[in-house]
Amino acid sequence: xxxxxxxxxxxxxxxxxxxxxxxxxxxxxxxxxxxxxxxxxxxxxxxxxxxxxxxxxxxxxxxxxxxxxxxxxxxxxxxxxxxxxxxxxxxxxxxxxxxxxxxxxxxxxxxxxxxxxxxxxxxxxxxxxxxxxxxxxxxxxxxxxxxxxxxxxxxxxxxxxxxxxxxxxxxxxxxxxxxxxxxxxxxxxxxxxxxxxxxxxxxxxxxxxxxxxxxxxxxxxxxxxxxxxxxxxxxxxxxxxxxxxxxxxxxxxxxxxxxxxxxxxxxxxxxxxxxxxxxxxxxxxxxxxxxxxxxxxxxxxxxxxxxxxxxxxxxxxxxxxxxxxxxxxxxxxxxxxxxxxxxxxxx
Amino acid sequence: xxxxxxxxxxxxxxxxxxxxxxxxxxxxxxxxxxxxxxxxxxxxxxxxxxxxxxxxxxxxxxxxxxxxxxxxxxxxxxxxxxxxxxxxxxxxxxxxxxxxxxxxxxxxxxxxxxxxxxxxxxxxxxxxxxxxxxxxxxxxxxxxxxxxxxxxxxxxxxxxxxxxxxxxxxxxxxxxxxxxxxxxxxxxxxxxxxxxxxxxxxxxxxxxxxxxxxxxxxxxxxxxxxxxxxxxxxxxxxxxxxxxxxxxxxxxxxxxxxxxxxxxxxxxxxxxxxxxxxxxxxxxxxxxxxxxxxxxxxxxxxxxxxxxxxxxxxxxxxxxxxxxxxxxxxxxxxxxxxxxxxxxxxxxxxxxxxxxxxxxxxxxxxxxxxxxxxxxxxxxxxxxxxxxxxxxxxxxxxxx
Numbered sequence: 001x002x003x004x005x006x007x008x009x010x011x012x013x014x015x016x017x018x019x020x021x022x023x024x025x026x027x028x029x030x031x032x033x034x035x036x037x038x039x040x041x042x043x044x045x046x047x048x049x050x051x052x053x054x055x056x057x058x059x060x061x062x063x064x065x066x067x068x069x070x071x072x073x074x075x076x077x078x079x080x081x082x083x084x085x086x087x088x089x090x091x092x093x094x095x096x097x098x099x100x101x102x103x104x105x106x107x108x109x110x111x112x113x114x115x116x117x118x119x120x121x122x123x124x125x126x127x128x129x130x131x132x133x134x135x136x137x138x139x140x141x142x143x144x145x146x147x148x149x150x151x152x153x154x155x156x157x158x159x160x161x162x163x164x165x166x167x168x169x170x171x172x173x174x175x176x177x178x179x180x181x182x183x184x185x186x187x188x189x190x191x192x193x194x195x196x197x198x199x200x201x202x203x204x205x206x207x208x209x210x211x212x213x214x215x216x217x218x219x220x221x222x223x224x225x226x227x228x229x230x231x232x233x234x235x236x237x238x239x240x241x242x243x244x245x246x247x248x249x250x251x252x253x254x255x256x257x258x259x260x261x262x263x264x265x266x267x268x269x270x271x272x273x274x275x276x277x278x279x280x281x282x283x284x285x286x287x288x289x290x291x292x293x294x295x296x297x298x299x300x301x302x303x304x305x306x307x308x309x310x311x312x313x314x315x316x317x318x319x320x321x322x323x324x325x326x327x328x329x330x331x332x333x334x335x336x337x338x339x340x341x342x343x344x345x346x347x
Numbered sequence: 348x349x350x351x352x353x354x355x356x357x358x359x360x361x362x363x364x365x366x367x368x369x370x371x372x373x374x375x376x377x378x379x380x381x382x383x384x385x386x387x388x389x390x391x392x393x394x395x396x397x398x399x400x401x402x403x404x405x406x407x408x409x410x411x412x413x414x415x416x417x418x419x420x421x422x423x424x425x426x427x428x429x430x431x432x433x434x435x436x437x438x439x440x441x442x443x444x445x446x447x448x449x450x451x452x453x454x455x456x457x458x459x460x461x462x463x464x465x466x467x468x469x470x471x472x473x474x475x476x477x478x479x480x481x482x483x484x485x486x487x488x489x490x491x492x493x494x495x496x497x498x499x500x501x502x503x504x505x506x507x508x509x510x511x512x513x514x515x516x517x518x519x520x521x522x523x524x525x526x527x528x529x530x531x532x533x534x535x536x537x538x539x540x541x542x543x544x545x546x547x548x549x550x551x552x553x554x555x556x557x558x559x560x561x562x563x564x565x566x567x568x569x570x571x572x573x574x575x576x577x578x579x580x581x582x583x584x585x586x587x588x589x590x591x592x593x594x595x596x597x598x599x600x601x602x603x604x605x606x607x608x609x610x611x612x613x614x615x616x617x618x619x620x621x622x623x624x625x626x627x628x629x630x631x632x633x634x635x636x637x638x639x640x641x642x643x644x645x646x647x648x649x650x651x652x653x654x655x656x657x658x659x660x661x662x663x664x665x666x667x668x669x670x671x672x673x674x675x676x677x678x679x680x681x682x683x684x685x686x687x688x689x690x691x692x693x694x695x696x697x698x699x700x701x702x703x704x705x706x707x708x709x710x711x712x713x714x715x716x717x718x719x720x721x722x723x724x725x726x727x728x729x730x731x732x733x734x735x736x737x738x739x740x741x742x743x744x745x746x747x
Contacts, residue, residue, distance in 0.1 A: 095704050099713050102408065123711035124406035155604040156524065159422070161701065162708030167420040170432035181605065182422035183615070185695035186704075194695065197504035198523050199614065201604045241406055 033245035035107055036080075036297065044086045047073035048106035051091035052189060054212040055324040056112055065089045068320040071310045072110040072131060072237050075253050079302040084309040095162040095186055098123055101240060108250060110237040112206060114164045119238075128247045129254035130236045133330040133340050135229035136168050137207040139214060142224045144201060149178070149228035156181045158191050158200035165205050168231040202226075206233045208326055215324035249296050256303045259285060259343040260312035262333055267311040274304045285346045292346060313341060399714065414710040415440075421705050423697050425613055436706050443702035444723055450619055450698065451685040451727065457624045458684060459677075462631025469636050480632065487629035493690055496622040500694040503614035509601055518598050520606060523614060527599035530610035536590035540583040547578040554578070615696040619688065627684045634680065638673035639665060670742050678735035682728050689724075699723050 039045050049057035049069055057067040065073075065087075074084040090106050097113065100106045102124060112134070113119075115127040138157075140146045149172075159166050161184045173180055183200050185191040192213055195203040203210070207229060214223045237254075239247050260266075263282050265273050274286040283289040286304050293300035310316055317328065332339030366374060403410050419439040420432050427445045430438060468480035487495075504523055507513065512522030520527040531537065551574065558569045599609030642665050650664040651657075691698040700720055707716025 095708050098708060098711060102406065102711075102713065119711070121407065122409035124403075124408040153603065154607075161421070161705040166422065166705070167709070170420050170422050174432070180422070182424050183695055184422070184424070184697055184701065184705075186692055186701075190693070190695075194504060197501075198508045199504050 035246040048092045048109040069110040078309045128251035130234040132235040134206040134233040136231040138226040139210045155201035158195045158203045172230045255343040257313040261314040270307040443699035447698040458627040462628035465632035466635030499618035526612040532595035540587040543586040544583040547582040551575040551578040638669035641672045674739045
């Protein structure tokens with residue numbers, strides 16, 4: 001029988017209590033712009049990203065994070081500090097992302113997360129914007145000879161736990177009477193390895209994620225993405241509920257990126273446009289007229305800085321997602337047929 | 348251990364002294380310190396609790412266990428009880444607990460057998476046998492368990508696909524979808540037979556006990572085994588025959604993407620079980636070796652001098668003494684195996700941690716989810732501890 005001294009028992013209890021107290025820091029609890037204050041005091045933005053998804057968030061060979069979702073983190077850092085390097089990236093899994101944001105471990109998540117009613121309400125989050133319209137699909141080995149998802153009856157399907165993907169899959173299988181055996185692995189890399197090794201017949205996630213996975217395989221032609229899209233997956237950055245100032249800033253950064261594409265303002269010509277573009281809305285956006293930036297609580301030329309660092313929405317898309325074979329599709333501007341990306345007036 | 352060992356001088360209570368309200372009084376000092384400590388801990392707990400509740404309210408995060416009755420919608424590959432994604436979170440979590448128990452119970456039994464074998468092997472006088480056992484222990488103990496689990500899972504994935512599966516014996520298939528075997532179509536008669544066999548074991552045990560008591564009384568050894576065989580094997584067979592002797596075998600067959608029919612052991616379960624058993628067996632081997640070595644050589648020699656055979660020496664003299672040393676660290680190893688089974692998350696075996704994690708992710712109720720995981724492990728671990736402590740007390744040296 002092991003006997004602890006009283007002292008050590010109390011120290012253990014105290015340690016456990018302290019550890020659980022730190023999970024909910026007092027700094028992040030008040031309404032208002034506590035997040036912005038904390039970020040400014042710290043001097044860096046802490047951004048939760050995917051642990052590794054080609055095109056969206058992945059460290060390059062020098063260990064620098066790159067991708068479409070990463071650019072949103074950089075844009076927020078530029079708007080606040082005019083310095084895209086003032087971001088600390090925290091890789092998160094599908095399962096730990098929400099706890100990381102709830103507990104204040106990260107300031108925001110920019111991590112292919114689907115907007116749903118329950119996440120917006122009972123999880124205590126806000127989705128400021130939809131940065132990418134996606135849908136769930138299936139990928140199979142081309143050699144399997146499967147043409148549509150309906151043919152997958154009896155198959156083993158690889159799926160990440162704790163995602164809307166998992167629930168969509170069960171909803172879809174029930175509606176279409178397709179029986180399946182799940183293989184549920186938390187880390188995306190391990191899951192993809194299991195799929196590639198043949199543990200599963202099909203791999204399901206958002207179509208963008210399938211394209212990203214397919215692009216990094218040794219022989220992408222060995223894999224086929226089935227035409228069926230079984231769900232709507234509006235993806236976007238998310239922040240804690242109750243911090244409207246921060247939520248507003250993230251929302252209008254997204255709108256600024258979209259509006260800049262609409263007005264043809266790019267990383268290359270933004271300086272010139274800020275100086276000489278005669279369109280009144282462009283002048284307001286870029287801070288030559290009015291004080292829209294100050295209303296957001298940042299520098300009036302915030303959008304000039306952002307665009308110089310990341311380019312507009314279209315440039316971000318072309319840089320990160322076009323190379324891995326993702327089409328603009330619903331993510332084209334609203335001025336293109338079928339496009340959904342739309343920015344409200346800058347006024 | 349018992350009252351008899353207490354010195355009679357200490358049986359008398361010391362004379363009671365009236366409390367003096369002074370710092371110099373040892374009892375008053377004791378009370379003050381205890382009130383202080385309890386008060387501080389109480390207020391820390393209160394502060395943590397109210398802070399958490401406040402934060403949850405501010406962020407509009409739902410609380411409570413109401414979600415348990417909502418539809419789970421999460422798919423689970425392996426379940427011991429019927430389960431469908433339309434079932435509730437409560438049922439999904441129950442499936443998770445049973446999956447944890449399935450790997451823990453089987454793992455403990457197998458690890459004990461393997462560990463004991465290797466521990467005895469390491470004591471062998473045969474050079475090769477003892478070195479192989481020593482090599483096994485040193486290698487297995489030195490590698491992180493997670494690494495070993497991932498290794499076994501990768502090995503499983505390296506097996507051929509279902510359409511090229513290995514088929515060593517008629518009806519047995521080995522592929523990266525698992526090990527498929529023919530299975531008995533389970534019916535009520537089989538459950539009855541199993542219950543009859545359990546009853547048979549109990550009756551055989553009682554019979555053996557009374558036979559031993561009689562032997563103690565008159566010194567006549569009695570044959571137990573004919574009655575034991577009749578009770579343990581004959582009784583269930585008789586019950587099964589009486590209920591119509593149903594005997595249908597379900598054969599696994601490749602249909603479409605996967606095998607249908609038969610029974611299967613999934614690669615995830617197999618990898619987790621093999622990983623846990625081989626890892627824990629390395630520790631158990633050392634515990635067993637230490638236990639046997641702790642028995643004085645004099646005991647071996649004395650037993651041999653009495654003319655006992657080596658098997659009897661081990662069974663009657665050495666093991667009863669070694670077990671006293673073995674049981675307490677063995678309990679720790681059983682607890683470790685059970686807790687280590689939570690690494691299942693990494694290789695996709697849906698145990699309680701995996702399912703509770705998914706639940707807390709989908710409902711957003713992290714505190715409740717973690718509380719459920721803690722309660723489950725605490726219950727399992729305390730049950731193991733209680734049982735092992737009871738067993739330890741039973742085999743402990745009875746001092747008089």
